[in-house]
Amino acid sequence: MGVTKRFIFTDQINDIATFAKVFAHPARVAILKYISEQEGCICNDLVSEIGLSQATISQHLTVIGDAGLLQGRFEGKKKCYCLNITRFEEIQMILNSFFKKTTNNCC
Amino acid sequence: MGVTKRFIFTDQINDIATFAKVFAHPARVAILKYISEQEGCICNDLVSEIGLSQATISQHLTVIGDAGLLQGRFEGKKKCYCLNITRFEEIQMILNSFFKKTTNNCC
DNA sequence: CTTTATTATCGTAATATTGCAATATTACGA
DNA sequence: TCGTAATATTGCAATATTACGATAATAAAG
Numbered sequence: 001m002g003v004t005k006r007f008i009f010t011d012q013i014n015d016i017a018t019f020a021k022v023f024a025h026p027a028r029v030a031i032l033k034y035i036s037e038q039e040g041c042i043c044n045d046l047v048s049e050i051g052l053s054q055a056t057i058s059q060h061l062t063v064i065g066d067a068g069l070l071q072g073r074f075e076g077k078k079k080c081y082c083l084n085i086t087r088f089e090e091i092q093m094i095l096n097s098f099f100k101k102t103t104n105n106c107c
Numbered sequence: 108m109g110v111t112k113r114f115i116f117t118d119q120i121n122d123i124a125t126f127a128k129v130f131a132h133p134a135r136v137a138i139l140k141y142i143s144e145q146e147g148c149i150c151n152d153l154v155s156e157i158g159l160s161q162a163t164i165s166q167h168l169t170v171i172g173d174a175g176l177l178q179g180r181f182e183g184k185k186k187c188y189c190l191n192i193t194r195f196e197e198i199q200m201i202l203n204s205f206f207k208k209t210t211n212n213c214c
Numbered sequence: 215c216t217t218t219a220t221t222a223t224c225g226t227a228a229t230a231t232t233g234c235a236a237t238a239t240t241a242c243g244a
Numbered sequence: 245t246c247g248t249a250a251t252a253t254t255g256c257a258a259t260a261t262t263a264c265g266a267t268a269a270t271a272a273a274g
Contacts, residue, residue: 002227002228002260002261003228003229004132004133004134004229004263005263006133008133008157008159009134009136013136013140016133016136017130017131017132017133020127020129020131021131022127023127023131023202024124024127024130024131025111026113026116026123026124027112027115027232028124029123029124029127029205030116030120032209033205033208033209036208036209038213043251044249044251050115052232053233053234054234054250054251055234055235055251055253055254056232056233056234057251058253059232062252074240074241074250074251076250077242077248077250078241078250078251079250079251085210085211095130095202096203098136098140099199101140102140102143103190104143104189104190104195106148106187106189109230109232109257109259109260110232110233110259110260111231111233111260112232112233132262134262150220151219151221159262160263160264160265161222162224162264162265162266163264165221166223167262168221169222181221181270181271183271183272184218184219184221184270185219185221186222
C-alpha cells in the first residue's frame, strides 16, 4: 500500500490536503517565511540561511512552486523567487473556510 | 536520509509544519469534516462513511488525536469521538498568524 | 460463560518523502 | 572560448507514511 486513495474523497477535501502538504514540512514553512521577510528577493541565500543543501532547497522550492505559491524570474545568473500573494491568499481562504465550517457538535 | 531535520528550525516553524501535517491527508480532513457535521457523535460510522478499513481509520484518528484535536470517550462498546474545539481554534490561530505575517515584498 | 460488536494494536507490504552528492544547465565576465 | 557562479535535475539511500489483514482487548447481549 502506501498510496493515498484520493479518488475516495471530494475535490474540495483533496485540495485542502494538497495545500496543507506544502506547509507540512518545516523547510517549506521556513522558506515561505524567509521570502516574505526579505526586502528584496532571494535565491541561493536560502541555502546558507536555512542550512540544507542546494539540491534539497531547490526541491522544496519546486514543491512550493507546484502549488502556485511562487513567482520566480531570472535576473542574470540569479533567480529571484517571491511569493504569489494572490495564490497565497486564495489558499488561505480555502483553508479558513474549512476551519470556519468545522465546529463542535457533540460530547 | 528521509529524516526531516527538525533541529534546524525554530519551534514556531516546526509547530506549524506539525499542525499542517494533520490536514495534509484527505482522510484526516474528511474525518474532521464528518465529525464536525454530525449532530451526535460518531465512531465506526467513519469506516463505512469514508470507505477505508477500520484499522486505517483508527490510525488516522490517532494522528489527529496526537495533535490534541480530538476528545474521545467510551459509551459502552462504542467510542464517541468529537472535536476539541479549543485546541482546534488554537491551531487555527497559529496558522492564521503565520499567514498574516506572510506578505509580498518583491518582484 | 459464550458470542458479538466495537475499537486498538501489530506486523507487513507498498509507496512517498527527505536529503544529498554528482552532474547538468545556463548566464555572466575575463 | 573558458572558467565560474547559480540553479535544476538525476540517482540513490534512509526513513516515513499509508493501508490492510490478523489479532487483541473490552463491554454488552444472550
